Amino acid sequence: MPDTPPIEFAFPDLRKWEKGAAPYIHVLESGKPGPTVMVASLTHGNEVSGAIVVDALLGAQVKPRKGTLILSFNNIEAYHSFDPRTPFKSRLVDEDFNRVWGRLDQPATTVETRRAQVLKPFVERADLLLDLHSMHDDCVPLMLSGPLDKGVAFAKAIGTPVDIVRDAGHAAGMRMRDYGGFGDPESPKNALLIETGQHWRASSVVVAKDVTARFLVETGVVEESDLPAGWRQPTPATQRVVEVTHAIATKRGNFTAAQRFQGQDVIAKAGTVLGHDDDEPVTTPYDDCVLVMPSSSRPLRPGVTVVRLGRLT
Structure with missing residues (x-):
């Protein structure tokens, strides 16, 4: 992108x-x-x-x-x-x-x-x-x-x-x-x-x-x-709930992602490296971890959340 x-x-x-x-x-x-x-x-x-x-x-x-x-x-x-x-x-x-x-x-x-x-x-x-x-x-x-x-x-x-x-x-x-x-x-x-x-x-x-x-x-x-005509769209067959368990914030704005994530990616294995913050690895805490709104390309400042991690419930 x-x-x-x-x-x-x-x-x-x-x-x-x-x-x-x-x-x-x-x-x-x-x-x-x-x-x-x-x-x-x-x-x-x-x-x-x-x-x-x-x-x-x-x-x-x-x-x-x-x-x-x-x-x-x-x-x-x-x-x-x-x-x-x-x-x-x-x-x-x-x-x-x-x-x-x-x-x-x-x-x-x-x-x-x-x-x-x-x-x-x-x-x-x-x-x-x-x-x-x-x-x-x-x-x-x-x-x-x-x-x-x-x-x-x-x-x-x-x-x-x-x-x-x-x-x-x-x-x-x-x-x-x-x-x-x-x-x-x-x-x-x-x-x-x-x-x-x-x-x-x-x-x-x-x-x-x-x-x-x-x-x-x-x-x-x-x-x-x-309401104006044409606003309603087809209803999806299902919805899913993702419960956020962790919010990963960059300490000094130096987070670098391991790859470009699209958002709502499901990472199969716990311990997968998502990136590094000040050279410290950031990893998934559990299997089937959902990446919620990862900051794949935006400029970062200290304390900004770079990704939230969630479980499917």
Whole structure:
């Protein structure tokens, strides 16, 4: 795969959606009892498939039949900084928006923490959240359900994609999908994070539309006929759950992979060398080890997770 994959679709002009309940956040009320459902995009500014979906929902004037629908473009400043000559830089402005949710009680000193403070009351209001992401590298779509049984059950109810990843997030900080009641096993709130595929592949938009349509219908705020035509795709025959057991982080950014992995590779034998970090071997801890979202080509910084290891359950 080339270092910079091709951009296979046009980016939407989102400035028309600036004015809402808050900048780039729209709250659509049905006036009838029901859940508050949130579809979030651009948690990372170069993950555009989700923005295309939210732009399309707003453009089609989709309204909830019951409850409330919240639609957001999260790190909009990062999105507006996009430069096709350096397309990966617009992931963020100052820091990762999806690692700040455990410290929102602290002073907001970055673009991302200030924006998270704006999003916070809307996220707290949501009963059900779908956070639309994509990936640096080409990989099959993944549904990140979080560590709790309720997240796995919700992912199975959506019915796609094939791989459900049960994981506890990142040592670098709390994700939005784990914030508040979403991460509380006693709360009825629930959240999913979909990785639709490589950032700029047309196939990522297809996945984002399909999953969003399924999510909105499953929550009951809309019926399928309310959504743009052609969003639903065939349902896979089966799904599988991969439970993450290890997150391998590079100590000083010096990790080198033993080979290029595609993601969701199943490594048959325990002790297989995956690469070296500061010349120390990183090996699989058990047979049939699944490599979840390996960092095969991206620049690395100290402390960044380079691969997560999981068991099929």
